[in-house]
Amino acid sequence: MAHRVHNHHQGRLPVAQTTVLSLPPSSQAKDLRPRLTPLDSLLCGAFAGAVAKTVIAPLDRTKIIFQVSSKRFSAKEAFRVIYCTYMKDGFLSLWRGNSATMVRVMPYAAIQFCSHEQYKKLLGGYYGFQGKALPPFPRLLAGSLAGTTAAMLTYPLDMVRARMAVTAKEMYSNIMHVFVRISQEEGVKTLYKGFTPTILGVIPYAGITFFTYETLKKLHSDKTKRSQPYPYERLAFGACGGLIGQSASYPLDVVRRRMQTAGVTGSSYVTILGTMREIVKQEGIRRGLYKGLSMNWVKGPIAVGISFTTFDITHNLLLKLHQMGYSIH
Secondary structure (H helix, E strand, O other), X not given: OHHHHHHHHHHHHHHHHHHHHHHHHHHHHHOOHHHOOHHHHHHHXXXXXXXXXXXXXXXXXXXXXXXXXXXXXXXXXXXXXXXXHHHHHOHHXXXXXXXXXXXXXXXXXXXXXXXXXXXXXXXXXHHOXXXXXXXXXXXXXXXXXXXXXXXXXXXXXHHHHHHHHHXXXXXXOOHHHXXXXXXXXXXXXXXXXXXXXXXXXXXXXXXXXXXXXXXXXXXXXXXXXXXXXXXXXXXXXXXXXXXXXXXXXXXXXXXXXXXXXXXXXXXXXXXXXXXXXHHHHHHOHHHHHOOOHHHHHXXXXXHHHHHHHHHHHHHHHHHXXXXXXXXXX
């Protein structure tokens, strides 16, 4: 009897060994990305946002100057503003407000990319697509939720950056000076002026941008059978996402800027609809609500393409470092 039990136990050993030996490769092959922590995603997102915004900072500043004024926009006028700024205040003045942009963009991009990864996992689990590409609606929803989360947590920094972009050095010397002066002279509530149009604009913008990028990556993977696109392909996918997303939400971006800078431009924009009515009445729909959109078609796709590409490349690089046993935190 004991002999039979011993044989039975021996007979099961190879099966158990085979099962144990075959598990690690299959589990590794299934999904490597979840091995990265939210902190990794935060770091990659911050770096991606900083690189993208620094590249397009002069164009971004010029766009804001036009958005908050009643001047007609044209490519010739835009380059004239850039040239005059350069001649008057020097080359580095084209990046005025970029420190405020970095203070805002790095946490914004970090939160947006990190929360997008988390929302994808949550929605993937909810819809039964864990570890796979999400279906269209959850893909759109993940992007919108990520953008909304980031905007809500970093809005006052966006307000400060807009003020610095449209004022002279004498008015606001640094980021803290903007916070202090706005709080003292206009009240703390002013730091959240333009918050509603920002959220209303970010829902379609972030949703469409992430949706387009993820969809193009999936279509590319299905067609080429390559799991990862080349960097130039990622740039193109991100550019397409940025182009479509910004075009859809642009009027709310103009409204947001007008409301944010009302305190220094002498305007009295209070509500979204009131601001829209005033802009349309004075400047028209195309020349008012879509002012500077052509510049956004240049800078927007470049910025989105760079940020998405930088995030994916650094994310994959960190993944490889983790696999090799290195850790950066």
